[in-house]
Amino acid sequence: MEYFLLYSMGGSLLLSLIAGAISIFWLSPVWKWCRLRKNGLSGPSPHFPLGNLMEMSKKGEASAAPVTHDIHSSVFPYFSRWRNAYGKTFVYWLGTEPFLYVADPEFLKRVTSGAMGKKWGKPNVFKHDRRPMFGTGLVMADGDDWTRHRHIISPAFSMTNLNAMISVMQETTNKMLKEWGEQLALGQHEIDVEIGVTKNAAEIIAKTSFGISEEKGKKVFEKLQLMQKMLFKTNRLVGVPLGKMLSAKKSYQAWKLGKEIDQLLFAIISSRKQEYDSNDGGSTTHRDLLGLLLAGNQDNAQLERKLTTRELVDECKTFFFGGHETTALALSWTLLLLALHPEWQTALRDELMQVSGGRSLDSTMLSRLTKMGWVWNEVLRLYPPAPNVQRQAREDVETGDGVVIPRGTNMWVDAVGMHHDPALWGDDANEFRPERFKEEIHGGCKHRMGFVPFGFGGRICIGRNLTLMEFKIVLSLILREFSLTLSPSYSHSPRIMLSLRPSQGVQLILNKI
Numbered sequence: 285m286e287y288f289l290l291y292s293m294g295g296s297l298l299l300s301l302i303a304g305a306i307s308i309f310w311l312s313p314v315w316k317w318c319r320l321r322k323n324g325l326s327g328p329s330p331h332f333p334l335g336n337l338m339e340m341s342k343k344g345e346a347s348a349a350p351v352t353h354d355i356h357s358s359v360f361p362y363f364s365r366w367r368n369a370y371g372k373t374f375v376y377w378l379g380t381e382p383f384l385y386v387a388d389p390e391f392l393k394r395v396t397s398g399a400m401g402k403k404w405g406k407p408n409v410f411k412h413d414r415r416p417m418f419g420t421g422l423v424m425a426d427g428d429d430w431t432r433h434r435h436i437i438s439p440a441f442s443m444t445n446l447n448a449m450i451s452v453m454q455e456t457t458n459k460m461l462k463e464w465g466e467q468l469a470l471g472q473h474e475i476d477v478e479i480g481v482t483k484n485a486a487e488i489i490a491k492t493s494f495g496i497s498e499e500k501g502k503k504v505f506e507k508l509q510l511m512q513k514m515l516f517k518t519n520r521l522v523g524v525p526l527g528k529m530l531s532a533k534k535s536y537q538a539w540k541l542g543k544e545i546d547q548l549l550f551a552i553i554s555s556r557k558q559e560y561d562s563n564d565g566g567s568t569t570h571r572d573l574l575g576l577l578l579a580g581n582q583d584n585a586q587l588e589r590k591l592t593t594r595e596l597v598d599e600c601k602t603f604f605f606g607g608h609e610t611t612a613l614a615l616s617w618t619l620l621l622l623a624l625h626p627e628w629q630t631a632l633r634d635e636l637m638q639v640s641g642g643r644s645l646d647s648t649m650l651s652r653l654t655k656m657g658w659v660w661n662e663v664l665r666l667y668p669p670a671p672n673v674q675r676q677a678r679e680d681v682e683t684g685d686g687v688v689i690p691r692g693t694n695m696w697v698d699a700v701g702m703h704h705d706p707a708l709w710g711d712d713a714n715e716f717r718p719e720r721f722k723e724e725i726h727g728g729c730k731h732r733m734g735f736v737p738f739g740f741g742g743r744i745c746i747g748r749n750l751t752l753m754e755f756k757i758v759l760s761l762i763l764r765e766f767s768l769t770l771s772p773s774y775s776h777s778p779r780i781m782l783s784l785r786p787s788q789g790v791q792l793i794l795n796k797i
């Protein structure tokens with residue numbers, strides 16, 4: 285009898301598990317799919333539980349041309365195919381998660397501008413995945429929490445505060461240039477500049493975020509770099525139920541490393557707090573972002589204007605992960621494009637000479653490097669380091685033409701697609717022409733939302749002034765010392781690896797000027 289009872293309990297447990305699995309893997313996504321179709325949102329047919337992932341894993345065709353900036357169909361071959369078939373908005377599936385693809389700036393404006401912006405948050409499906417990197421920091425925060433964080437953090441990024449970071453940026457970059465100079469002295473003229481600028485950007489962001497002059501800061505920096513590598517290798521079956529189990533070991537290691545980083549940052553913050561308290565809130569020697577946030581966090585600040593220690597830890601990590609790779613990639617792509625366009629190297633060097641006369645750079649000089657600003661925009665247009673922006677509908681969103689985007693639908697804004705669209709930029713959309721930004725900030729794009737290297741709306745990148753300042757300093761110092769040409773070993777293979785990267789590095793021939 286007992287045996288029979290156990291047997292039947294086991295049987296019903298098994299049945300409920302099977303029913304649950306059928307519902308998660310098949311019924312629920314099929315129901316969502318039908319709802320989207322009913323709303324007129326079509327796209328490639330998904331096969332649950334993988335959705336369209338199989339088709340997305342097929343590699344793009346290698347380009348025969350040595351260097352072409354017409355990269356959309358090689359970095360996003362699946363979007364390129366689906367765009368031809370379904371237009372600039374359609375739905376595709378990452379596992380059982382629906383994603384509304386958008387490469388139509390007018391549509392983007394309609395569904396996100398003004399009060400509509402509040403209807404969107406960050407996709408839950410990525411939040412868990414990226415937790416070790418960003419925690420609950422600004423990049424991942426949502427709703428009132430985001431408003432509070434953004435409000436408190438924004439003043440730290442004021443131009444006055446950023447100007448105090450110029451000398452750190454110059455010192456760190458000079459170290460990189462010295463290393464390159466030593467390589468040249470040994471007769472080694474081919475340098476993979478991506479390696480140097482990435483190391484340099486990581487060091488700059490760590491110094492400007494939480495300082496790495498002392499032992500604990502250095503350790504945080506090393507561990508953050510290790511974690512970055514680990515998360516990069518993690519096999520991601522985003523959106524596929526139970527997909528994370530396949531990378532459980534790496535995820536666990538990243539989680540453990542995350543804990544160690546948190547402990548070190550906690551220790552830095554408490555010793556900074558003590559230092560601040562013993563100074564009686566007086567002058568602080570730390571002019572980094574953490575120091576600025578702590579200064580704004582003092583006792584006399586209202587409670588809602590304070591960040592907890594936990595929140596400060598997450599913001600330090602967010603600045604590191606959000607800030608260094610993107611900046612390094614912008615610089616790497618720029619060096620490549622300048623190697624391909626020596627006339628622009630000359631133009632920038634001439635401008636630099638006129639503005640600074642070879643003296644140490646200051647904020648006024650940086651603001652007068654106009655042509656460098658055009659080059660910056662043109663590089664971010666052709667090779668946006670953040671190639672897409674994602675959102676998730678927190679409630680049903682009406683698009684204005686009778687279509688409703690159901691709550692829970694994710695949105696994937698294809699920045700590469702919009703930045704290379706001849707309908708927005710003209711027939712020369714795939715050419716490097718910095719002068720298109722001479723007359724106006726949107727570079728002649730037919731729609732203001734067609735150029736989104738830093739995102740859009742209230743969530744636009746908080747670090748954009750910091751990164752532009754760093755870009756101008758690093759590039760100026762490089763151009764003052766070296767001329768750049770393309771090495772024959774360079775192979776042009778931009779790939780999406782979360783960010784838009786030169787997957788084989790950027791090998792250039794450097795010569796002292």
Ligand code: HEM
Binds near residue numbers: 423434669670744750
């Ligand atoms: C070329 C360099 C950079 C690029 C291309 C870039 C790109 C972006 C983009 C596209 C977003 C919007 C994401 C979204 O809406 O989902 C963003 C947000 C953000 N970025 Fe950057 N970024 C750069 C540099 C930096 C730097 C240097 C920092 C920090 C020191 C930084 C910190 C952040 C933060 C905290 C957010 C979240 C803002 C919010 O949600 O309120 N970024 N960035």
